[in-house]
Amino acid sequence: MAGSAAAAVGDVLRRVPPVVRRGRERAGELAAPVADRVKPAWATLTPAARSLLVVALVAWVAAARGGWAEMAIVAAGILVLLALAALFMIGHTNLAVKMITEPPRVTVGEPVTGEVEVTNKAKTPLLPVRLELPVGAGGVAFDLPALRPGSVHSELFVVPTQRRGVIQVGPVTTGRGDPIGLFRREVTWTDVTEIFVHPAITPLEPLGAGLIRDLEGNVSEHTSQSDLAFHALREYTPGDDLRHIHWRSSARHGQLLVRQFLDTRRSHIQVIVDADPASYRDPEDFELAISAAASLLVRAIMDGFDATFLCGEHAMTRGTGRSALDSCSRAELTGEALAEVSGRGARLAPDTSLVCFVTGPHAPFTTLKRSASHFPIEVGEIAMIVDSTASASLKAVSDLPLLTLGKLSELPGLLKWGL
Template identity: 35%
Template sequence: MKVSETTTTALKDALKSGNKAWKQARSRVPLTAVRKIPLTALGWLVLSGGLASLGAYWAWDWAEAAAIMFAALLALLAAIAQTWGGGELALRVTVEQDRLRKGQELLGRAVATNQGRRRVRGLKIELPLGTEQADIAVPSLRSGKSFTREFQLQTRRREKIVVGPPRTVREDILGLIRRVRSWPESQDVYVYPNFTSALGTLSGYSRDMEGASSQVITSSDAIFHALRPYESGDDRRHIHWKMSAHTGQLMMRQYLETRRSHHLIVLDLNRENYGEADFELAVEAAASLAVSSLSNGQPLTLYAGKTVLKAATARTVLDFLTEVQLVEGAQDYRHLVRWALAHEAQASVCSLITGPGVTMRRMQQICLLPAVDMATTGIRADAGATFTRRGATSRRLLNIGELSQLPRALNGVSLT
């Protein structure tokens, strides 16, 4: 069927007039005001179709255009009626635990309460859970009634999950209007790396009256251990006179040597030295060493790249390690260790942690940087690799392939 020339010309004129009217309206109405109108993309399409049909009806008196216009108008009016009115709704989102280990489930609940006098129509709660989202359908609520729905999320990696802020969404059946209300509350949930705290007490070689006790027996210190017979050359100031009178021979006091035990951990963050699994293993090793030291009351300083953390609690260091990430083009690890040692002269125990990008030979050289009286352990995190141990008593280099190897590895390392 051919379209007459008159009709074609009229259509072109209508399109030009519509385009001109749209430009004028756009210049007069701010874009931000348009964005506040809760129409979806489909809603804008229906509205535009209705306005175009209205223009066609006025221009050519087309009955079909009038029908389309009224259909669009009725659809929009129905959408407004379905989404109109918010009511006095209160929304509360809580989580059972805000600190989890990798692999545990994040559990929480959302409670919606109608605090107004009128019924609240059904709506949807959109709850962001980090990179994912939980959609919760809330039924119609009478005055004073509440609706509770529990949600869960399986944690698969070390990360900080932001729960919220939640949004309540009202939509019509056709999806023309979407009214969204954002709630300001949000909660941070830390998913900790896996760690083990059963690593014992790490103490250095510098004697200190305020340090931790070791198993080394000495003739003078603060912690009494036992008595022994006098030997030639012993310091008579440590004779136990009451026991000597009882036994008939001179008896000497023995003590357990106390050693300074400030623990320095230097974690390499250079992306070039790790694969993804290697870095996770390195973070788990750092977390295990840190938690073990802090649980035994030992001071701890953690260097992670250029960030320095003087941790007082295990929670502080685990929160930090939850968010630590690799850095592109980070400082060379040898230079980082030198820098850390220069600023932590009080440390007596040093744990150096890096990835397979640093060779065993180079790591052995780095382990020689700390002072002679500083107990040093180098840990090379190579996920899936066979466990190996090299070095002398005070300088050990461990190559671990999984976290379960670390306690056994450290038990073979004499740090006391």
């Protein structure tokens, strides 16, 4: 009997949790429609309105339990004030908003203009409303006039491009609220548009020949036993591959002749910019470093080379000139160590033939050597020290060419002697 009673109690206890769980699920299902209706309305309340609601609740409790008639008057006054302010939220804004920015890519200092076009799609007139437009770290606001149904109104704005970077424009929003700031409802009308402000670059002369073989590469002056570019026939020497013997010519001349080829090569230049702010004197030196890197990348791509760019967490490989400049626009001082980024670059582009490290005057030379150690010994390596207070110079330390760049205009001359 005792055993059966214990089993019965255990069975009851096992049944309780599912019942409770089903009750909670049912309550959630019933409360969901109410919550869906309440959440949008609650979101329109400003912090001031929510604070007044708390005060009204406290006053009502004090009036109910303490018999304070004054507290009841305070609670009623707050509720009346909230009700009157809520009247300003009645209605729905029906607009068609179009935002246009041209051009989407510019060089530092070039102008970018934009236009916001608003159309009243409602069947009733639109009362004056404020249009807000974030532009980068700032923003602009327009006070739209009253619009008749179907009327169109346009506003122009200018995007500041004095600094390199990626400027986010938008979204366009309208805000509706009451005069005392108890309610506010924002409506988003457009998406975010990105404006790429490319770094200033300087034209460079064509770069040197590459070091890595490639089927579509440029023919070099170095001979090879096996490649695609046929050069000439020569006498057979012990050790030559028998597959390269040209039998018809050998029979005609009475001796074994083998094919001689020329190497075909395609350069892959990799530019790694130090993203550690401690390496530079000031942010302007970092901007100069990005401009120097962008100039190298554009010239390499124009020469038909593959190009890879890394700066902190940003990376681009085998892209076009536009994508290279876009990557340079996104580059920031993120604090990542140059050696760590170089290791990632070596894995990203294992066929690199030339790597250029760009850093500031405060970067230790040991950091450059650790960065260079990630690449094979046959990869050409140069380091560029950007220092706006120094004069252009070129020297070699431990077989690593060090180029000191003080101004962007000095880059063509430095590369002429450094590459």
